[in-house]
Amino acid sequence: MSDSFRCGYVALVGTPNTGKSTLMNALVGEKLSITAHRPQTTRHQILGIRNREDSQCIFIDTPGIHDDRSKAIHRYMNRAATSVLDDADLVCVLLDVRRIGAQDEKILRLVAKYDQLLLVLNKIDLVAREDCLPVLQRLGELLPGVEIVPVSALKRENLDTLEDLIVARLPPGRPFYASDQLTDRSMRFIAAEIVREKLFRSLDKELPYSITVNVDHYVEEPDLTRIAATIWVERKSQKAIVIGKGGRQLKKIGSQARADLEGLLQGKVYLQLWVKLREDWADDERSLAAFGYSDVEQGR
Template structure:
C-alpha cells in the first residue's frame, strides 16, 4: 500500500476561513480565528495524518495571512509570508468565502495563485451560509478564471465535506515519507501559541482599529510544578487604545485574561497563572526589530526558554 505525503499551503483573502479550516483538519487549535480580517500574521504549520483504504497519508498544511494590499511594514511582512508559502509546495488551496460577492480582493488573491505553476484547488468555504443553487454560478465563474485541479465546496465551521477535501488532497500528493512522528501537530513554540490565544481574546473584545494595533508577547513562560506561569505584554499603538483595552475599572482586560487563561489551560492541559499588562509602543507595525520579536521562528518553546538567562541576569545584578 502506498504512503503519500506532501506540503499544502492554504491561501486566500482575509477572513475566508483559512485558519478555521486548518484547525478543523488537524483537530487542534493551531491558528487563532476571528471575524476581523488580518487575524493571521505569520505562516503556521499543522500536520494531518490519515488512513485510507488504499494507504496512509501525511499532509503538512501551512496556514497563511490573508492576501491583501497593505502598506505598513507588518503588512508587507505578512505578504512575504504568503510568497514563502507559494514556493516549493505540492498543492495550493485557494479558500474563498462563498457568502461574500466576488470582488477586487478575490481577483487579487486569484492573481497571486495564478503566478505559480503549482496545482491549486478552489475551496469554496462557508457553504452553510449559502443556498445551494447560488453556489453554482460562483463555481462556474472560478472555473472559467483558472484551471483548478479540483473545486470543492465545504464548511470549515460545520465540517461539512472537509473529510472529502482531505481525501482528495491526499490523492493528489506523491508517494513520500512520513516527515513527522504520528502525534506531531505543529512546530509552533508553546510561548507563541499562548501569546496568540491572548491576542485572539483581545481581538474578539475590541473593535475598529484596535485589533490591528494589538500585538502580544509572552515574556515569561515557566512550568512550576502543576502550574504554568505566564507573564504577557499586550502592545497597542496609542494611549487611547490602552484605555479602551483595559476598560472601565479594568473589566475588559480582566475578561481578556480570564478567557485566555481558560483556553490555555484547556489546550496545554495544565493549570495556568497568567498576568497581563498593556503597553503603548507607538509605530510598532513599522518597527523591524519589534516585528522580529513577534516572529515565532525567533522564539523557543519548551523548557529552555530565554527567561532562564533573563533570571540569571537579574541574579547577577543582585550580587553586584
C-alpha cells in the same frame, strides 16, 4: 510503513477572512491557529500537521493576502502568505462563496501557474445550494480545469472529501514530522496568539490592529503553568481602552484566554497580563523583529 505513504506541504492561501485558519484547525482537529470575525487575524505562517495511516499532510496557514501596504507589518504579512507558494506541494486557495472580489481574482491569477492547485469554496452553509452554481461556473471560467471543492469549514461539511482529494495530490514519501507532532509552533507562541485572539474578538474598530502580544515567562510547574505576557499598544490612549474601567476589560481578556489555555494544556494555568506602549511598533522594522515578525523565523 507502506510504500504508498504520502507526505507533503499544503499551502492555505486566500484573501482575509475566507476561513483559512478555521479550515486548518478543523482538518488537524486542534485549535492551533486563532480565528475571528474580522479580517487580518493571522499574521504568521503556522503549520498544522494531520497524521493518517496513509499520509502526513502538513498544512501551512497564512495571513490573508491584501492590498494594504501602508505599514511594515502589512508588508510582512503579505510576504508570509505568498512566500509559501513556491515550496508547497499543493496550493489550496480559500474563497468565500458569498463574495469573490477583485482581490480574490488577483490571487487566482497569481496561483494559475501552479500545477498542483485546488480551489476551496468555503462557507457554503451560508448560502442556498442553487446560489453556489453560478459561483462554480464563474470560477470554472476563470481557471478552467482546476478542481473546486465546496465546503463549510465551520460546520465541517464535505471536509472528508476535501481531505481525500488533498492526500491524493501529495507526493509519495516518508513523514517529515513525528506522528505526535501537531505544529511547528511552541506553546509560548500559541499562548500569545490566544491572548491576541481574545483582544481581536473583544475590541472594536482599528484597535486590534495596533496590538501585538509577547509572552515574557512560560514556566511549567508540577501542577500549574505560569504564563506572563505583555500586550503592546501603539498609542498611549489605547492602553486605557485595553485595560478598561477598573481593569474590567483586561480581566475579561485574561479569564477568556486562561480558559482556552487550560483546555489546551489540560491543567491549571496562572496568567498574568501587562499592557505597555511601544509607539508605532507596527511600522518599525526593529520593533517588528523584536516581536517575532521577521522573515527569518525565530522562536517558533
